[in-house]
Amino acid sequence: MQIAEGVQLVTFGILSVLMLGAALGVVLFANIVYSAFLLGGVFISMAGIYILLNADFVSAAQILVYVGAVNVLILFAIMLVNKREDFKPLKNNWIRQGTTALVCAGLFTLLSTVSLVTPWAISTTTIPLASSIVPLAKHFFTDFLLPFELASILLLMSMVGAIILARRDFLPDSVGTSTPDSLTLPERPRELVGK
Numbered sequence: 001m002q003i004a005e006g007v008q009l010v011t012f013g014i015l016s017v018l019m020l021g022a023a024l025g026v027v028l029f030a031n032i033v034y035s036a037f038l039l040g041g042v043f044i045s046m047a048g049i050y051i052l053l054n055a056d057f058v059s060a061a062q063i064l065v066y067v068g069a070v071n072v073l074i075l076f077a078i079m080l081v082n083k084r085e086d087f088k089p090l091k092n093n094w095i096r097q098g099t100t101a102l103v104c105a106g107l108f109t110l111l112s113t114v115s116l117v118t119p120w121a122i123s124t125t126t127i128p129l130a131s132s133i134v135p136l137a138k139h140f141f142t143d144f145l146l147p148f149e150l151a152s153i154l155l156l157m158s159m160v161g162a163i164i165l166a167r168r169d170f171l172p173d174s175v176g177t178s179t180p181d182s183l184t185l186p187e188r189p190r191e192l193v194g195k
Contacts, residue, residue: 008052011048011052012049012052015045015048015049015052016045016049018041018045019042019045019046019049022038022039022041022042022045023038023042025038025041026038026039026042032078033075033078033079036071036074036075036078037075039071039074040067040071043062043063043066043067043070043071044063044067046062046066047059047060047062047063047067050062055132056131056132056133057131057132057133057136060133069155073155073158073159073162076159076162077162080162080163
């Protein structure tokens with residue numbers, strides 16, 4: 001074993017443990033803000049595994065799109081909604097938990113079977129891989145420029161919609177005379193922010 005292979009194996013082990021631990025934290029934490037932050041940790045660990053696979057563009061896209069856009073949008077929505085509800089006990093909750101455990105066990109069995117049955121052939125010949133960023137960037141900024149801009153407008157519209165939905169309780173019921181004060185929304189009182 002060469003030194004580079006040993007470093008790759010150790011790095012893969014660390015990233016795998018980090019990703020699995022963060023994924024368990026996403027599911028098991030009761031605080032949704034902590035879960036959203038740990039989801040960002042899952043995405044960053046995944047980007048590190050993509051780097052180990054020499055997929056540099058996919059790794060950069062993972063960080064930019066998922067960590068920089070999706071995870072920030074999730075945190076933005078959580079912070080804007082700011083609703084705190086106590087969990088109410090459900091009747092026959094054991095049926096839901098049992099069904100969930102059964103589905104999870106079935107998926108684990110299916111994935112384990114596929115993983116054990118698949119012939120994982122290892123090639124001993126190494127082919128130097130060229131970077132895929134330059135050809136992808138040429139296509140991205142020539143052929144697919146319009147869909148990229150349309151997606152950014154769609155994300156902007158969804159963010160503005162999230163702000164309006166979060167602040168809809170401050171919108172006036174009736175439209176009166178057009179004064180400069182009617183165009184602004186009053187801020188929440190400080191004593192209601194923590195509730």
